[in-house]
Amino acid sequence: MGHGGTLDPFARGLLVVAIGRTYTKQLGEVLKNTDKEYEVEMVIGAYSDTDDIEGDIKTVGAGDISKEHIRAAVDEVAARTTQTPPAYSAIKVDGEEAYKKARRGENVSLQPRPVSVKEYEMLSVQKEGEYIITRVRLVVSSGFYVRSFVHDVGEVLGVGAYARKLVRTRIGTFYLKDAKKLE
Numbered sequence: 001m002g003h004g005g006t007l008d009p010f011a012r013g014l015l016v017v018a019i020g021r022t023y024t025k026q027l028g029e030v031l032k033n034t035d036k037e038y039e040v041e042m043v044i045g046a047y048s049d050t051d052d053i054e055g056d057i058k059t060v061g062a063g064d065i066s067k068e069h070i071r072a073a074v075d076e077v078a079a080r081t082t083q084t085p086p087a088y089s090a091i092k093v094d095g096e097e098a099y100k101k102a103r104r105g106e107n108v109s110l111q112p113r114p115v116s117v118k119e120y121e122m123l124s125v126q127k128e129g130e131y132i133i134t135r136v137r138l139v140v141s142s143g144f145y146v147r148s149f150v151h152d153v154g155e156v157l158g159v160g161a162y163a164r165k166l167v168r169t170r171i172g173t174f175y176l177k178d179a180k181k182l183e
Contacts, residue, residue: 004031004171006090008147010054013038013168014176034172035118037139040163042150044070045131047160050088051147060159061130070125070134073156077149078117078138085110085145115144133164 002024004016016031018024045062048055085091087108088099098108119139126133138146147163154161169176 002027005036007168008052008166010052010163011166011168013166014171014174014179015168016171016174031142031172033142035139035141035170036144036168036172037137037170038146039123039135039137039165039167039169040146040150041165042134042136042153042161043131043164044134044154044157044161045159046162047151047154048162050162051086051151052163052166055088055162057162058160059130062127062132062157062159065132065157065159067125069157070132070153071122073153074120074122074134074136076156077152078120080152081114081116082112083115083145083148083152084112086147086151088147089145113143116141117144117149137169139170 002018004018004027007013007015016027018027044065046057046059048057085098087102087110089110090097090099091110092098093101093108093110098110102108117138117140121137123135123137124133138149140146146166150161150163167176
């Protein structure tokens, strides 16, 4: 058995699995340079050391940030052509996954990588206490980190943001709605 890309521990959604040597050998070719689609729920007004709900969360508060401010930040970050992956990622640093080093408290510095947002849509924006919860649908290139996107939106807004929910809905021509459940 083999799979075509991992999901963050808190994330849900589509995972392409191949069974049998004939199919596992084809995974790389079938999934090479494929776009992926995600729906992410961002919490604006707080940040996390892992850029997601599983990290150490610090509250700042969203203040008077408007939907227009959020749209402008999403537009700005979506237009970028490079992205720095999060320290809590499976990227190898000196032969070891970055997240293992980060969990031990080691400083992990990853280099920016070329990525692109092919399409995006703000699905909802709503106030929740001192936070603003924003749902966004993203179609992105291979190698894109949604957690980094959320982090960068929070940086542009100046109040931080982290991913509370993340669902991968598509990988290339494979759709979550057509997928078999693990059960």
